[in-house]
Amino acid sequence: MKRDDWKRFGQGRCDKHRLALKQAQRIMERRSRMQRTLLAVAFVAGLAVLSLPAQAQTGSGTERIYCPIPEDGVWVNPDAAPKEISRVEVESRCENEQVFVRARAFTSCIPRDCKWGWTKGELRSDGAVRVLLIGFLSSKDMTLKAFGDLLDVRVVNILNDLSEPNETKVYNLRRK
DSSP: OOOHHHHHHHHHHHHHHHHHHHHHHHHHHHHHHHHHHHHHHHHHHHHHHHHSSSEEEESSSOBOOOOSSSOOOOEEEETTTTTTTEEEEEEEEETTTEEEEEEEEEESSSSOOOEEEEEEEEEOTOOOEEEEEOOOSEEEEEEEEEETTEEEEEEEEEEETTSSSSSEEEEEEEEE
């Protein structure tokens, strides 16, 4: 090959490389925009849910719920595998015919469990408590329902970057 041919050959490879790099940058920008949008939507939805206090009466309006609610207390899962719910703490109080609930969860991590901070909960009409824990990389939508000394915890893991589908798991925790 002549010297000019080599220059053209190298230039073509550089152009292809630049084009691939630009395409990768566009994909990353789109993904970043999608992540920011999803995070903003999750944040706004969380604020909307958390700004409303739970009602102290069920949907019929005649039954009264007394505090503390059955889900109140410390609940543990001693057999939790890594990244699974190992502990849930629920606090409730009643004021002016309204129930206020807050909860926090712990996931099994090494060397110690990871904490999801205190978050306001919503008392649903079926008596269960719904809590939306929002994190940087993922969120957890938890539904808590007490059955005696067992707490049924339904967790929907939501990855904020949409790289994987939502995953639902159910745990049975014991009162501590």
